[in-house]
Amino acid sequence: MMLSNTILWAISIPLLGSIGILITRKIPNLRETVTLTTAVILFLVVSTLVPTVMAGERPSVTLLELVPGLNINFTVEPLGMLFGLVASGLWIINSIYSIGYMRGHNEKNQTRFYFFFAIALASAVGVAFAGNMLTLFFCYEILTLCTFPLVTHSGKPEAVRSGRIYLGILLGTSVGLQLVAIIWTWNVTGTLDFTEGGVLEGKVSATVISVLLFLYMYGIGKAALMPIHRWLPAAMVAPTPVSALLHAVAVVKAGVFTVLKVIIYIFGVDTLACISEDNWLMYIAAFTLIASSCVALTKDNLKARLAYSTISQLSYIVLGAALANGLGIMGGSMHIAMHAFGKITLFFCAGAIMVASHKTEISEMDGLGKVMPITFIAFLIGSLSVIGLPPLGGSWSKWYLMLSSADAGYTIFLLVFMVSSLLNIAYLMPIVARGFFSNPKPSKNSHDDHSENIGFWHGLQIGTIKEAPPFCLLAMTLSSLGCIVLFVYADYIYQLLAPITGLK
Amino acid sequence: MLSGLSSHLPVILVVLPLIAAPICVIFRSASLAWLIALIASWLCLGISIFLLEQVISNGPISYLLGNWPAPWGIEYKVDVLSAFVMLIVTSIGAIVMVFAPKSVQIEIPSDRTYLFYTMYLLTFAGLLGITITADAFNLFVFLEISSLSSYVLISLGAQRNALTAALRYLILGTVGATFYIIGVGLMYQMTGTLNISDLAERMPDVASTKTILIAVGFITVGIGLKLGLFPLHVWLPNAYAYAPSVVTAFLAATATKVAVYALLRVYFSIFGINLFSALPIAEVLLILGLIAIISMSTVAIYQNNAKRLLAYSSVAQVGYMVIGIGMLTITGLTATILHLFNHAVIKGALFLALAAVFYRIKSVKVEDMAGLGKAMPYTMAAFVAAGFSLIGVPSTVGFISKWYLILGALDKDWWLVAILIVVSSLLAVIYFWKVIEYAYFKNRPDGATEIRDVPLSMLIPIWVMVGSNFYFGLNTNFTISAAMKAATSLIGDAP
Numbered sequence: 001m002m003l004s005n006t007i008l009w010a011i012s013i014p015l016l017g018s019i020g021i022l023i024t025r026k027i028p029n030l031r032e033t034v035t036l037t038t039a040v041i042l043f044l045v046v047s048t049l050v051p052t053v054m055a056g057e058r059p060s061v062t063l064l065e066l067v068p069g070l071n072i073n074f075t076v077e078p079l080g081m082l083f084g085l086v087a088s089g090l091w092i093i094n095s096i097y098s099i100g101y102m103r104g105h106n107e108k109n110q111t112r113f114y115f116f117f118a119i120a121l122a123s124a125v126g127v128a129f130a131g132n133m134l135t136l137f138f139c140y141e142i143l144t145l146c147t148f149p150l151v152t153h154s155g156k157p158e159a160v161r162s163g164r165i166y167l168g169i170l171l172g173t174s175v176g177l178q179l180v181a182i183i184w185t186w187n188v189t190g191t192l193d194f195t196e197g198g199v200l201e202g203k204v205s206a207t208v209i210s211v212l213l214f215l216y217m218y219g220i221g222k223a224a225l226m227p228i229h230r231w232l233p234a235a236m237v238a239p240t241p242v243s244a245l246l247h248a249v250a251v252v253k254a255g256v257f258t259v260l261k262v263i264i265y266i267f268g269v270d271t272l273a274c275i276s277e278d279n280w281l282m283y284i285a286a287f288t289l290i291a292s293s294c295v296a297l298t299k300d301n302l303k304a305r306l307a308y309s310t311i312s313q314l315s316y317i318v319l320g321a322a323l324a325n326g327l328g329i330m331g332g333s334m335h336i337a338m339h340a341f342g343k344i345t346l347f348f349c350a351g352a353i354m355v356a357s358h359k360t361e362i363s364e365m366d367g368l369g370k371v372m373p374i375t376f377i378a379f380l381i382g383s384l385s386v387i388g389l390p391p392l393g394g395s396w397s398k399w400y401l402m403l404s405s406a407d408a409g410y411t412i413f414l415l416v417f418m419v420s421s422l423l424n425i426a427y428l429m430p431i432v433a434r435g436f437f438s439n440p441k442p443s444k445n446s447h448d449d450h451s452e453n454i455g456f457w458h459g460l461q462i463g464t465i466k467e468a469p470p471f472c473l474l475a476m477t478l479s480s481l482g483c484i485v486l487f488v489y490a491d492y493i494y495q496l497l498a499p500i501t502g503l504k
Numbered sequence: 505m506l507s508g509l510s511s512h513l514p515v516i517l518v519v520l521p522l523i524a525a526p527i528c529v530i531f532r533s534a535s536l537a538w539l540i541a542l543i544a545s546w547l548c549l550g551i552s553i554f555l556l557e558q559v560i561s562n563g564p565i566s567y568l569l570g571n572w573p574a575p576w577g578i579e580y581k582v583d584v585l586s587a588f589v590m591l592i593v594t595s596i597g598a599i600v601m602v603f604a605p606k607s608v609q610i611e612i613p614s615d616r617t618y619l620f621y622t623m624y625l626l627t628f629a630g631l632l633g634i635t636i637t638a639d640a641f642n643l644f645v646f647l648e649i650s651s652l653s654s655y656v657l658i659s660l661g662a663q664r665n666a667l668t669a670a671l672r673y674l675i676l677g678t679v680g681a682t683f684y685i686i687g688v689g690l691m692y693q694m695t696g697t698l699n700i701s702d703l704a705e706r707m708p709d710v711a712s713t714k715t716i717l718i719a720v721g722f723i724t725v726g727i728g729l730k731l732g733l734f735p736l737h738v739w740l741p742n743a744y745a746y747a748p749s750v751v752t753a754f755l756a757a758t759a760t761k762v763a764v765y766a767l768l769r770v771y772f773s774i775f776g777i778n779l780f781s782a783l784p785i786a787e788v789l790l791i792l793g794l795i796a797i798i799s800m801s802t803v804a805i806y807q808n809n810a811k812r813l814l815a816y817s818s819v820a821q822v823g824y825m826v827i828g829i830g831m832l833t834i835t836g837l838t839a840t841i842l843h844l845f846n847h848a849v850i851k852g853a854l855f856l857a858l859a860a861v862f863y864r865i866k867s868v869k870v871e872d873m874a875g876l877g878k879a880m881p882y883t884m885a886a887f888v889a890a891g892f893s894l895i896g897v898p899s900t901v902g903f904i905s906k907w908y909l910i911l912g913a914l915d916k917d918w919w920l921v922a923i924l925i926v927v928s929s930l931l932a933v934i935y936f937w938k939v940i941e942y943a944y945f946k947n948r949p950d951g952a953t954e955i956r957d958v959p960l961s962m963l964i965p966i967w968v969m970v971g972s973n974f975y976f977g978l979n980t981n982f983t984i985s986a987a988m989k990a991a992t993s994l995i996g997d998a999p
Contacts, residue, residue: 064978067907072978138898145897152945160945164937171933175896176926183907183922187914 004061006049007074010084010125013042018118025111032099035114039092042121046081046088053081054496060131070192072138075131077194078496079264079333083257084128086337087250090344091121093478094245097348100471101241104355104459113153113239119146124250127257133182133192133266136258137174140222143254144170147246151238162234169231170221178219181212185266194261196500198268206275209267216262217281222255223318226288229311236303240351243303248310248343253336256317260332263321264500273324285319286416288312293423300361302350305427306343312420313339313386319416320401323408326501331400333497334490338385338393341482345382346428348476349375352468356459362431369435371466374473376435381480383428388421393486510554514567514580514636517551517590518646520544521629525622534617535605541621542601548632549594556587560986566638574638575702581638585841585990589635589765592848596757597628599852603965604750606958607859610866611748612660620660624754626653631762640688640774641698643766644681647730650762651677654755658747669742676739680729687723690715691774703774711775717783723770724785731763733826734796737819744815749859749868752811756818757852761844764825768840771829772994780832790830794924796823801931810861810868810939814854817894817935820928821847824909827921831912837991838984839908845983846893846901849976853890853969857883860958860966870939875948880957884943886970891936893973896929900977904984 017038024031052059053076060075076084098117102110123146126139144167152163186192188208189199200209217225224232235247246252263272272279289312296308313335320332352375353359357368369376381392388398398417405413460467467473486493498504524544528537559565559582567580582590601624612620630650637643655677659670692698694715695706710716725736732740744752771779780786800820807813821843828840858868860883865872877884893900906929913922957963976983 066978066980067904067984134898141898145892155945160941167933167937171895172930175929175933179906180910180922180926183910184914187911 003049003052003057003059006045007059007061007076007129010042010045010049010088010129011074011122013038013045014118014122014125017042018115018122021111021114021118028110031111031114032095035095035098035118036092038118039088039095039121042125043085043088043092046084046125049076049081050085050496052076053078056499062131066134069190070134070186071132072135073131073193074126074129074135075194076129078500079257079260080128080130082333082493082496083253083336084125086253086340087121087124087128090245090249090340090479093475093482094241094249094344096471096478097244097351097475098241100469100473100475101351101355102239104469104472105239107153107239109153112149116146116149117242117245120150120246120250124254127254130194130261132194133185133262136261137178137182140178140254140258141171141174143251144174144222147235147242147251150242150246151235153239153242154237159237162237165234166231169228173219173221173228176219177215181215181219184212184215194265196265198264198266198271200266201268201271209271209275213267213272213281216266217259217284217318220255220258220262222251223259224252224255224288224311224314225284225318226291226311229288229292232311233304233307236307240303240347240354243307244344244347244351247307248347249340252310252314253340256314256321256332257336259318260321260329263324264329269324269326269329272322279322279324281322282319282410282413285315285322286413289315289319289416289420290423293420293427296427297423300363302353302360302362302365302431303347305362306346306350309346309386309424309427310343312423313343316397316401316417316420319413320404323404323410323413325404325408326503327400327404327407329501330494330497330503331397331402331404333501334400334493335394335397337493338397338483338486341479341486342382342385342392342394345378345476345479345483346386348472348479349379349382352472352476355472356466356468362434365431366434366438367440369432371464372435372468373465374467375476376432378476378480379435380432381483383424383432385483387424387428391487392483393490394483395487396490512567513551513555514565514582515569517548517555518580518629518633518636520547520551521625521632525625525629528618528622528625532618534608534614534621537618537621538601538605538608541604541625542598544625545594545597545601545628548628549591549598552587552590552594555582556584556591556986558582559584559587560989575697575699578642579638579699580636581700582636583990583993584986585765585768585994586635588841588986588990589762589844590632592761592845593628593631593635593758596754596848596852597624599965599968600750600754600757600856603753603856603859603962606962607750607863608748610863611662611750616660620657620748623653623656623660624751626650627657627754627759631758634762634766638700639698640691640700640703640770641685643769644685644688647684647766648681650759651681651730654751654759657751657755658743660751661746661748663746665742666746669739669746673739673743676729676736680726680736683722683726683729685726687719687721687726690719690722694719700769700773704776707775708778711778712782720775720779720783720785724767727763727767727770731760731767732819732822734792734800734819734823737796737800737822740819741812741815744818745809745812749811749855749862752815753852753855753859756814756855757848760818760822761848764822764840764844768829768837768994777832777995786830786832789826790921793823793825793827793830794921796820797827797928798924798931801928801935804935805931805938807935808870810858810870810873811855813870813935813939814851814858817932818847818851820932821851823928824905824925827925828909828912831916831918832995833912833915834988834991834995835908835912835915837994838987839905839912841987841990842908842983843905845987846905846976849969849972850890850893850902853966853973854887854894856962856966856969857887857890860962861887863958863962864955870942873939874942874946875952876942877944879948879955882957882963883966886963886966887943888940889970890973891940893977895932895936898977899974901973901983902977904977904980
């Protein structure tokens with residue numbers, strides 16, 4: 001009973017926070033305090049569930065019966081625990097960053113921004129703790145809708161256009177494919193509960209499983225498999241904190257998280273392994289992985305490059321799930337956390353650069369590392385983690401993913417992972433190198449000499465150093481430290497996930 | 505069983521608004537007429553809630569007018585289906601009446617306001633009569649009462665176009681009623697009775713005769729005209745677009761629902777399910793429904809008038825309902841009956857929100873709604889929330905309807921149907937989003953007068969309606985169990 005209350009609190013806290021944000025809208029400092037407090041409380045509440053889940057229990061709470069036999073149910077299992085921790089933990093850091101960014105960038109309608117952000121977090125936690133596919137679908141759709149005002153925050157025509165792509169693809173795939181898959185599953189199995197070993201085994205033919213797999217995988221648009229990845233670059237029109245937490249962590253991870261959930265608990269890893277002879281999903285994921293890395297190489301806009309990098313990294317997770325063995329699930333699940341910390345750091349840096357020096361294109365960033373050393377060091381750490389080099393978190397998940405492909409006997413995917421890592425180096429490292437080793441070109445940007453924009457909220461200036469606002473710096477320091485901490489403490493994640501992967 | 509006064513409730517339900525109507529004419533005072541209409545609507549709501557409870561716990565109620573036994577006298581009969589539809593009509597009427605006075609004040613000349621309430625009460629009585637009567641000819645009478653008075657309601661619209669819209673509806677509506685009565689006449693010729701259960705008893709003997717088959721055709725076309733069944737819907741968009749806003753909200757949420765009810769009654773309570781093996785009606789309904797949901801949703805995308813846009817959307821939604829009938833399964837019929845209720849609260853909320861918009865800016869053109877997201881935040885938020893329900897976002901009633909409809913299609917392995925339903929809800933996203941983008945991403949034109957949101961007397965009814973979209977989308981016990989009971993009894997009516 002206690003624990004079911006905890007689950008309900010975890011979902012209601014951000015909702016209550018959103019109301020608090022509305023109430024305190026006239027006093028920005030108080031409003032931001034509400035956001036930060038809500039984030040911290042949420043993280044603490046989510047954390048209290050960890051020992052129970054580690055001990056093998058699955059706390060659960062059922063709310064309403066929607067259709068006879070179908071409930072709104074929340075059940076915490078290891079994978080959801082991990083996603084819940086990552087999303088709520090990074091919300092704290094991201095809130096710190098948001099304060100620096102939104103004020104430094106003089107954004108309008110900040111109350112609306114914080115309000116929908118809190119609701120997005122509530123739905124992300126809902127996705128994490130969903131106990132059946134219908135509940136997950138609910139939260140998934142709400143997550144799409146409440147992030148729409150964040151994507152179109154500026155209200156400019158290009159934001160509206162991007163908003164259309166965002167909503168069109170995400171709603172179109174989820175209603176058009178995922179919902180059909182869910183109702184079909186319900187129709188043949190009579191259950192949508194997430195069940196260990198899956199619910200489809202023995203109920204349907206291999207062909208139907210393949211079709212369902214297609215409907216689910218392309219119905220989960222948030223996982224950004226090609227060719228339905230276009231919404232993610234489009235979403236980059238949003239303010240950077242949105243891109244950082246939502247489009248590198250909460251929303252996209254909700255997508256791959258759903259992929260993992262569906263494969264583990266609806267299809268069942270073993271069921272999927274049986275049909276893996278013609279498992280096209282692996283090849284699509286591998287293709288997306290390589291192709292989007294290549295696209296990332298061609299992008300000069302930093303956020304666009306990071307967006308394509310995210311698409312590629314998401315496919316790591318999908319590929320891990322598609323390999324359908326314990327190691328793949330382990331690597332994929334771990335990558336949710338590892339990539340989250342790495343990529344959020346990179347986005348923090350991109351936003352910091354935008355606020356402090358008004359630069360968005362990589363080609364303009366020559367010598368910027370000398371002006372913004374902290375930002376560029378954080379960028380270096382984030383990059384190394386995304387590439388997967390020790391001593392950073394990202395190395396573990398790649399390790400397990402590569403083990404998994406070896407284990408499944410697909411040497412080709414070993415190669416894919418390796419080529420992709422090289423591509424990661426090729427599109428991330430030049431940015432750092434450019435920042436530290438190139439000399440700045442004579443500036444055409446009149447913003448550079450604007451010194452009136454310097455102040456506590458707008459940036460830090462010491463001698464030749466002209467850094468981002470302190471709040472931004474604090475956030476990126478925390479998240480890059482997180483990358484290092486994750487390397488050392490990856491074992492905890494392993495222990496948490498071990499029961500669902502069947503690994504010791 | 506019912507005793508004392510409560511045993512007469514079935515007839516009071518119809519007689520009350522019927523008597524209230526001429527009283528409004530006697531007083532000729534707008535505010536008094538409103539008060540009478542309001543009280544009558546709420547009393548009827550109370551009665552129908554009571555009847556529904558009775559029917560669910562004790563089974564169907566039969567009421568003999570003037571105590572004449574059934575085949576000779578007129579019988580009123582309340583079962584779960586009719587009580588459910590009554591509840592839809594009365595609750596929409598009750599909420600719309602709370603909303604009405606301010607909106608009516610600016611849209612209808614004050615010297616004719618009392619006529620509006622009179623006509624509303626007549627329509628209300630007619631619609632309730634259709635749902636409660638167990639007599640095929642009496643049903644025609646009520647159909648005409650509700651239709652004739654709704655022609656007047658539509659013609660009260662401020663623009664001159666309202667007159668042509670009403671005339672067109674009058675012509676087609678009369679054709680529909682005539683077709684229906686021809687069908688009833690043919691049935692009478694073959695069976696010698698007009699009582700629905702009596703008809704059902706005698707029908708098997710004559711079911712395969714040409715006369716009966718022709719009667720089915722006439723009745724289908726006749727009611728099809730009333731319910732805006734594609735392609736018999738041509739009167740509907742203009743009628744909805746040019747009628748006074750309150751009238752649109754009331755009619756859109758109730759009139760087509762009652763027509764669907766009449767269709768269900770005739771098909772399943774008179775002819776029984778065997779009818780569908782004699783004639784390809786299910787197939788025809790299915791195909792027309794599918795064409796409706798795709799083509800009408802597409803047409804809706806290109807509308808500039810928000811009311812007309814929603815009117816086309818209504819024709820598409822009627823398509824969902826007849827698709828459910830075409831499935832001929834309990835799941836399919838459950839979806840249809842559920843959608844009667846669900847679509848009523850969806851469209852009720854949307855049209856009331858538009859009525860509030862018209863109250864402030866005197867227009868419901870989509871481009872005139874630019875910037876309303878800021879200017880009328882509460883009204884537009886209600887519009888968005890109800891729109892989510894129209895699209896079928898989870899946690900709304902629209903989702904539940906769609907769930908059952910798709911489930912019904914998958915039950916029968918109708919893949920194409922399931923896909924088309926999904927495609928149509930995506931089209932709904934497009935036409936709905938058009939309004940959203942104008943309201944939230946465009947600014948009010950320069951020099952436009954400052955406007956505030958509408959007063960609470962309008963906001964509360966709107967939000968009650970929106971709230972029920974979410975309440976019944978999450979707490980589905982009542983609607984689903986009632987719809988399932990009704991569907992089971994309809995299919996079970998088959999001999």
